[in-house]
Amino acid sequence: MKRYAFAALISALVCTTPIVFAQSASDQLAEYRRMLADGNPAELYEAEGEELWSKPAGPKMANLEKCDLGLGPGVVAGASAQLPRYFKDTDRVQDLESRLMTCMETLQGIPQADIVKGSFGRGVRKDLEAVVAYVVTQSKDMKVNVPATHPKEKEMLALGEKIFYLQGGPMDFACASCHAVDGQRIRMQDLPNLTTAKGATEGWGSWPAYRVSSGTFWTMQRRLNDCYRQQRMPFPIYGSDVTVALSVFMANKANGGTIQTPGLKR
Amino acid sequence: MNITFNKLALAGAAALFMLAASPTSYAQKVDPAVQAIMERSFREQGIAKLDRIQQDDFQILCSDAKFRDSPEGRKKTEQLQAAALAAIKPPSDGKYLGDWKAGEVVAQSGRGATWSDTLKTVNGGGCYNCHQVTKQEISHGTIGPSLLNYGKIRGTSEPILVYTWNRINNSKAYNACSNMPRMAHFNLLTEQQMKDVMALLLDPASPVNK
Numbered sequence: 001m002k003r004y005a006f007a008a009l010i011s012a013l014v015c016t017t018p019i020v021f022a023q024s025a026s027d028q029l030a031e032y033r034r035m036l037a038d039g040n041p042a043e044l045y046e047a048e049g050e051e052l053w054s055k056p057a058g059p060k061m062a063n064l065e066k067c068d069l070g071l072g073p074g075v076v077a078g079a080s081a082q083l084p085r086y087f088k089d090t091d092r093v094q095d096l097e098s099r100l101m102t103c104m105e106t107l108q109g110i111p112q113a114d115i116v117k118g119s120f121g122r123g124v125r126k127d128l129e130a131v132v133a134y135v136v137t138q139s140k141d142m143k144v145n146v147p148a149t150h151p152k153e154k155e156m157l158a159l160g161e162k163i164f165y166l167q168g169g170p171m172d173f174a175c176a177s178c179h180a181v182d183g184q185r186i187r188m189q190d191l192p193n194l195t196t197a198k199g200a201t202e203g204w205g206s207w208p209a210y211r212v213s214s215g216t217f218w219t220m221q222r223r224l225n226d227c228y229r230q231q232r233m234p235f236p237i238y239g240s241d242v243t244v245a246l247s248v249f250m251a252n253k254a255n256g257g258t259i260q261t262p263g264l265k266r
Numbered sequence: 267m268n269i270t271f272n273k274l275a276l277a278g279a280a281a282l283f284m285l286a287a288s289p290t291s292y293a294q295k296v297d298p299a300v301q302a303i304m305e306r307s308f309r310e311q312g313i314a315k316l317d318r319i320q321q322d323d324f325q326i327l328c329s330d331a332k333f334r335d336s337p338e339g340r341k342k343t344e345q346l347q348a349a350a351l352a353a354i355k356p357p358s359d360g361k362y363l364g365d366w367k368a369g370e371v372v373a374q375s376g377r378g379a380t381w382s383d384t385l386k387t388v389n390g391g392g393c394y395n396c397h398q399v400t401k402q403e404i405s406h407g408t409i410g411p412s413l414l415n416y417g418k419i420r421g422t423s424e425p426i427l428v429y430t431w432n433r434i435n436n437s438k439a440y441n442a443c444s445n446m447p448r449m450a451h452f453n454l455l456t457e458q459q460m461k462d463v464m465a466l467l468l469d470p471a472s473p474v475n476k
Contacts, residue, residue, distance in 0.1 A: 162297060234308040234381070237307055242303055
């Protein structure tokens, strides 16, 4: 009897309050992700990136197989799980994309400035993005491991935290305006709280991702770039220290969380 | 013509506000290391110039929770709020309420002020990004409070008109670190657009109050 009453209550809820069930886009997206679990279109980029990794290119006609992403030359498995990190040869903290620019310049002779000047999804930048898809897939299901122990990493972590809360532009927005409280939305879009381990794992741990709405693979640099566009800020330079510092901050918060890259987004 | 005049009036109000707000006895400095990394990491693009990373007093205060919560920070908060409130201009013709239908268009649009917009872009208020406004629109954000029945609950007495006008013009006059953009301060909305949003919130015929 009780069970019937419960069933009746549920059906009444379903019939009278469909809005409640449509409140969050995340339910539908979760379903969509489940359907595409074995076929994220990012795989196309990944396959291209794997090829580009071993294919001679640039003025030096060299491949990227000697690129050191932090675990030694040529080691790709688990590499993006421990990025950003400090690199002795550049004396900088680098994220995956700024590090790949270093490798493309030193190994292949492609000037970093050319990639920085370019646009997302075009030219050499597009090749780099494909390599990103390849590299991040090799850290899927691993744990984020960005402890920020080197003094320069600590410095970037502290700067990243301050920049996360830094308001600017004509709408006074900071990253924190949208990403420092649990359970908030812009329109129907759920916003991860990047100041918590759970939210940072959701955010940091699922980018780069294939974006269904634009039909393109977006790297973390591209994600941050569009965040700053919507913050009404000026244009963050590709691979700049602000983007790396914010990445250190997010990755550090996500430490220990499981990586789901490449992700699949609306 | 009218719009141009309003823009000028608003720019004037914004300039007055800057004058009133900038000379403070609690000048708070931006961390030089943060300022340096910001300056070397951005470039201008379209209408988004580099002056946007130069913080004003509100932005400096609200970027630093520790200072904001200190006795000095609280003093500064009061000072900034008072100056902002004093700088808000009432509607030039004394009429607070425009057309709620036009207000709904403003509330729906989140356009404007990005580097992919131009000076000709008609800005939106982006209200639905953060607020529930009408029952009909279920695609709304939750960063701000629900505005359902805003006018039905409060009525349209003079103090309510003035308060609501002020909130839209410069929400930070009441809450220095409110997440809501200062719509008049940076000329984000025209006077007419703000009147239309007022009508959306307060007109008994508006779907907000149905």
